[in-house]
Amino acid sequence: MSDLQDAPVLLLAEFDTPGECLHAAEALRDAGYKDFDTHTPFPIHGMDAAMGLGDSKLGWIVFPAGLMGAIGAFTMIHWMNNIDYPIIIGGKPAGIASLPSMIPVMFELTVLLSAFAAVFGMLGLNKLPRHHHPIFNSSRFASFSNDKFFVSVEATDPKWNVDKTKALLEGVHAKHVELVYDDEEGGDELEHSSHASKGHA
Amino acid sequence: MSSWNLPIKELGEESLVGEGVTFRSITETVCRVTENKAPRGWWIAFLIAANFTGVMTLAIAYLFWTGVGVWGNNAPVYWAWDITNFVWWIGIGHAGTLISAVLFLFRQKWRTGINRFAEAMTIFAVICALVFPGIHVGRAWYAYYMMPFPNEMSIWPNFKSPLIWDIFAVSTYFTVSTMFWLVGLIPDFATLRDRAKGKYRRMIYGAVAVGWRGSNRHWQNYERAYLILAALSTPLVLSVHSVVSFDFATSLMPGWHTTIFPPYFVAGAVFSGFAMVMTLMLITRAVYGMRSLVLPKHLELMNKIILVTGSLVGYAYAMEFFIAYYGGNDYELFVFKNRATGPYWWAYWTMISCNVLSPQVFWFKRFRNSIPVMFVVSILVNIGMWFERFVIIVTSLHRDFLPSSWGYFRPTLVDIFTYAGTLGLFFTAFLLFIRWIPMIAVAEVKGVLPEADPHHDAGDHGEHALVAGHAQQPASAEAE
Structure with a gap:
């Protein structure tokens, strides 16, 4: 992990059910966050409204x-x-x-x-295909495509505050909250080679 | 309030998967097929199919070397097995898009268990179909003349010809079906990527998963793309076989020149496509232990569609006869009498018994739920549908206006090898598909589990339904 930079790029919270994930998104929306996202194995009904998203373009x-x-x-x-x-x-x-x-x-x-x-x-x-994203540096994130539900808050959000955001996520019953760091591979997408899903093994 | 947003249980439906199925078990059941070693039966089937594909290659090579005279086609039957096989394969290729697009628009959620499978089958069937127009033109190396392509004779294709419409319809259908299928695969490739143990698996599935991270901002556009593709594919699937039927209906041949052809061809296409999905589904479901994801209920619903479309086809056969009589055209009436009682009577009555009579057993619930019965009927339907195309093409041609030129078509060995070879090509592609690609749409099946509804847990209602006016469900929908 020596190539990690100092500042975290996102907070990742893990949930067990779609309902908890939806509540977390609503809590973030109501707290005024903008740069956050949910990562789920399948689309969840009502999530667009819960996140406060407009219609697809x-x-x-x-x-x-x-x-x-x-x-x-x-x-x-x-x-x-x-x-x-x-x-x-x-x-x-x-x-x-x-x-x-x-x-x-x-x-x-x-x-x-x-x-x-x-x-x-x-x-x-969707800005895909994309070679790498820092979120894949989390070793727990791989289960988003199986049976877990994640909420990520990015450090670029104006309301970003590591302690407060973390407390908010824990307050909505996240099973696990972690800070995710960028590395040189994910820093500039597509410029560095190697495999797509570093951090899984 | 549309019922679309309501959880399945409140629509009075039972669960669409078997007992004890969870998100994790769906991933496991579907993905392990691509991760474990292929069973011995897979290798045996693959080698047989690959050998048939080789036979097809040799038959086509011989055809190119010698000319279309190696087939049985001759005056007056200039179209025979080549176009019969083309139309048959294209018809089989209709079920996939019907299941993925039409049933999607009608919110038939049971489609999630079978759509991946049926879409794959569609693509391979269309590939088999495309072989025939390519090779039947005589000098196949000029097949590109069918496209609007600037050439040395400064002449363009005739866009008033239904054969040109056909080129556009079938190639559009193939392209759109393939894109639809690949879009549906992105989340499932991500699942395979995230489970991958080896470096190469991770690289390859990582590449085809295009960096998918299940983001809701992505799902939003993804679902919209899926909806638009479904809305585009629904008229497309109806147009393709209509255009194929124009190849016949716009000609002035008695037996072909009828206005009933477009809907009749579309119904027949859906009929044969569902039968082929059924045949393949019954085999793979048993071999790969997918019984908890493809329930008897799915099979019963498919049998109902087979019954409906089979009866529609039967109606079309009867109506063709009636109009031949009622229309008062002697030539038309002669062709139809000749179909049923002439030298090809055996083909006509095979068609009637397989297509019209055999699906009628599905009026009875006992037979709709009997796996041996549906397996046999699904195979009979495909035999019958092949004969339907043979009957339409060959019996209309073999006794034309001038009795001195009447003839009787017999296939040659090359005809038979080419046809059998395309079956090999189809099964080769299909076996590779079930070996390397999730054969059931993992993400979509998870989405129809009761647990997938965010309001599933009893104690979970609350504040969020009231917030912000965008809430999609009324409070009453949440009460259990």
Whole structure:
């Protein structure tokens, strides 16, 4: 542990049930904390409200992408079959009047571009993939993906105070509270190599 | 107040998992399959499947070397097993997205036990399907001409052709299904990463888990992405087989030129897809001890869907006949009489007995819950659905307008090897999937446990439901 810096970067509290985790999030929200998060094996209903989060922005990314798919497909077909090399087939004119035959491809490309936007937009909003995060330095954190529920408070929070924050987390019945330190690996994500989940072994 | 936010127990439903299942036991049951050594049966099945894949490769190599004449297709039956197999595989590939998207939008939470499995099956079935349009074009090295790609003849694809719509529909379907599946896998890969003992497992699962740390700020966008993908995939899954049916319905062939085709094809696709999920699920559930996560209730619900879609398909068969009679078109009526009583009568009646008659046993609860019965019916349904496509394609073509050109299609060995080989390809991919990837969606199944509800504990109600106007549940929902 010699490469650890002095100041902790976050406080990590462990809970056994989703209900306790939800209460802790509410307590932090009501105390005015902003830079905190919960880490759970599955999404918990009501957690967004408990943390005081607004709605996801993802729809604002997907809608323009879907619109682009529809317009792009129309433009492509119109230019290829009606302008660059007009094809008259089945008595259907090489023009806008043949719009019905463009619908299937317009629909498919709308769906395709929207789906790409949904997936990559989600990863982008979440800032993933991410090589390392200091939270993985906690040896207990690995069980977040099994059966434990965690709350983390980051040192960047304006209300951050090691003793007071710790007391608050203990006051909402955390099973275990620990300070997590950054190391040189996690300091600057993606700049240092080695494996993704240091601290697990 | 929608019932979506209410805990399952208050909807009057029983638990969706077996007795004594906990968060930890779900992780353990599903993940250990990928961590323990593969059982001997896995290796035997894998070697057989891999050999079949090899046979397919050789059959396709011979086809490329010699030409499509190695198949039984000839005047007047220019489409035969190639398109039959394509449509059959695409149909099987419909259950996955139906389960993951349509049932998700309808809040059918029982889908969590089977969705991963069905989505994987979808992707592999679509891969098998995509083999056929690629190789049936004769000179397969020009298959890229199907895409709108600038070429030396300065000519573009004809976008008024349903065959081009098909290219876009099937490739979009494959891409979107794969993305949907991979998004669902991210949290489960994180579980495997966090359990990994060896360095390579940790690196590989760490890479595919993209640094997932279960953050609620991430879950929020993740769930929204999942919802949007489900909303996009629902019309998509209906469009794909509709577009496949346009390949036939927009032609002027008697027997193909009918408006009932799109809904009829979609119902058939869901029917065969559920049957294939059932066949595979029954085997893996028994072999890998997943009985506590895939309950008899799941199987019974699937049997009900098989019964509904099978009856829809039966209705379509009857309606086609009625319209052929009522429409007053001699050629149309001839094709349908010829289907049922002509040289291919055996194929037609195999189709009717497998698709329409065999699922009717599911009207009885005893048979809906009998594993041997559902196993046999699921296999019969897939045989029947293959014959359905064969009947539609071959019987409509083999006696065309000019009696002097009538013929009788017989498959060659190369036809048979290619088809059997795609079954090998499917099972090879499937066996690799159950070996390396969590076959049940761990995070989603945890989410439907009663304990997953934050208000599960009796003494746990309280202040938080009243705070801040965003509280999602009324106080009455919390009282038990």
